[in-house]
Amino acid sequence: MSARPLFLGSEIYRRSSYGAKHPLAIPRVSTTIDLCRAMGWLPDAQYRDSPMATPAQLARFHDPAYIDALQRAEADGQVDAATAERHAIGRFGNPLFPEIFRRPATGAGASLLAARLLLDGADTVYSPAGGTHHGRRDRASGFCYLNDPVLGILALLDGGLERVLYVDLDAHHGDGVEAAFAGDARVLTVSVHEDGRWPFTGAVADRAGGSARNLPVPPGFNDCELAWVVEHALLPLGRGFMPQALVIQCGADALADDPLSRLELSNGALWSAVTALLPLAPRRLVLGGGGYNPWSVARCWAGVWAGLNGIDPAIPATPAAEAVLRALTWSRAAGRNPPAHWLTALADPPRCGPVRDAVRRVAAAALEPASYERMLMAATSNVSGRT
């Protein structure tokens, strides 16, 4: 059993961008790696370079025609209209960019390597490049081309595990992962996400044939509300499922400083959630996800790594870490004059608030038995009432 968590990264993310006008024009994984090293948290012994997944490995989930289309798009730098339409390449926020195959295949390769490491005795693996939870079998969706959480979970199942818990803390519903395991009793997918936001799925009543629980939370979702959801829904659900492995999607777009959601968490709330969830299973894969403010995403994900190592990230940035943060730029207005704590500390100020009824309701509803189970219980009690 490896005592220390492993960090899977790659230099491919440093050079690659979805294009200047895209929300993913910003560096994220490279800054996270730089920050962790600058804080003294990432010795070489805990770092592994991610391999690129092969087309054959990707075909465990993805349509071979789609994999081929991504490879051809990268080689040619263009796609024909029919291919673009069929696979949503260069459509709906999924741009054609120079590493359109290699970059997502490296993220997928990390989740596959993580699964192998966990099956071989590692207890915690971190891949901040992972968490591309919207990717579909045969098309890109929501900036995600390949679905690395699905591939990682399939690899764990193929390795002999029978119960894998997936917890998605991204601001957006983890629709691609939920759909991939709909009706599969071996996987429980639990998603906490902003109500009424794209992709507009993940209602409380959506159980995906019993394999999903959804917690759509209102705008303004605060630190105390996430702590409530963890304690009153995620932990009881997780304990009841008795997972042999836990996969956490830790998107940073539910943070207050993120431009793409209206949730208002501090990074400390996500760090606490991850720390609280880890004891649910002996094998843990922690992934990244969304996150569209270069300062908040890198500080959040560096702090997640610190937490996995038992280090309190709520300390001042070292001079080297501050230099990493001061070198960042962002084309949005907020990037012109970043607040001091984006540059000098990893931790955000806490953002606690009242736990609203809407949050209590979704937490309670997530624990309720599915409607068919209620019908079954009602029928059983009627029968016993007559005898």
Ligand SMILES: [Zn+2]
């Ligand atoms: Zn997201």
